[in-house]
Amino acid sequence: MVCILLLVLLSTAEAQNHTVYLIPGQGADARLYKNLVVDSSYQVKHIGYYTPEKGWDMKTFARELAKQIDTTETYSIIGVSLGGMLATEMADFLQPEKVIVISSAKCRLEFPGRYRFQKVVPVHRIVPGFTIKLGARILQPIVEPDRNKDKETFKSMLNSKDPKFLKRTTTMIITWRRKSYNKDIVHIHGDLDKTLPPRFVNFDYLVEDGSHMMVLTRGDLISELVNHILKE
Template structure:
């Protein structure tokens, strides 16, 4: 494994210098990162949530998981050329539970898989994501040979196709679109390019034990196709964690009830 000290580190943006919430403005707008916590339950079991590309806890804020306490993994500034495996090892430092429950969304699902390979998780739940490299759409791999994300101002390009992005992510509600817009504003361009490169180059073949894959039937970012997943939410889009939060909360509670550690 490459030593972090040997990797060239770019100067940090102010929002990524330390692990912290990426948008204080979101709290001012009334979002509560612990909205789904049973505050009377001091013995709540921790669940570690890993969000998608450059996103943060806001994408999970509508989930209601009684008896569980969310811990939101913070994205850290990647080193230039850092592998996804090495980065997963760094994120694992934020996990303090011996047998953690890892929940990953989109790119966070890939990270949850990589982190699970480095620890002994009680459960791994992957939402709107891929478990192996074979589940990454083949057309994504075109970015290996035509790396537009490296030669154009990629974040500016995303703004240019913002309408297409909201369609891809299945966002019709104005409130959801507003949240998505704010997340996009807060996304670090360097991290975004690094993460896209890791997605298109991901070749993992290992499926961690105790893994459950939940997918939406209308996911346009990672289309369901003929992939064999554990749970399908009909008509669910890529960000069903936002706009189908009640149904997804029920599915998560049912999945968590199958935790081997609780048996």
């Protein structure tokens, strides 16, 4: 009985030294994860965004953001949308226990055709940042109506974004060159994701009635999946 108790205590102590880092999407911040409940045996920390320097690509931004991660402790990384792309890059030069990407793409081959078109016809380079922000405000509720379940949070997160951040990260996404990825990455995707349609994505878990916004709108189910994956 004592041995079992010691094993349980040791297991709990190990988990408490395990930090889960959360990276939000392009138009979001830490509030995106407000309905994600990670098992209390893990520590949770949020990766904070800032406006990248002009000319930075996805890999460079990932390396800069990774400075917020304490690599002396055991850790895992979870990223949504743009955050998932950055987490995929981090998997190349960090050694996390787990990398979980949600509502995202792990390489440009998982992008729909419109992304590839914008790379050939780079309209994003001449469109001002405030226009990109305005376009996101208009298109977000149309393309992903599920956001209306918590539209005030989505509106507030997007409104708080620096137009320069949106323009530079849009360029990062459209010009992303990655064609392969670490096969240990676990991918959760929604079957109703209109931003990154699942037919292009090599996912591990497909969430029924899951949209691009499901981390916030289906927090209970995503929490269950995430905790299962972390403990595998």
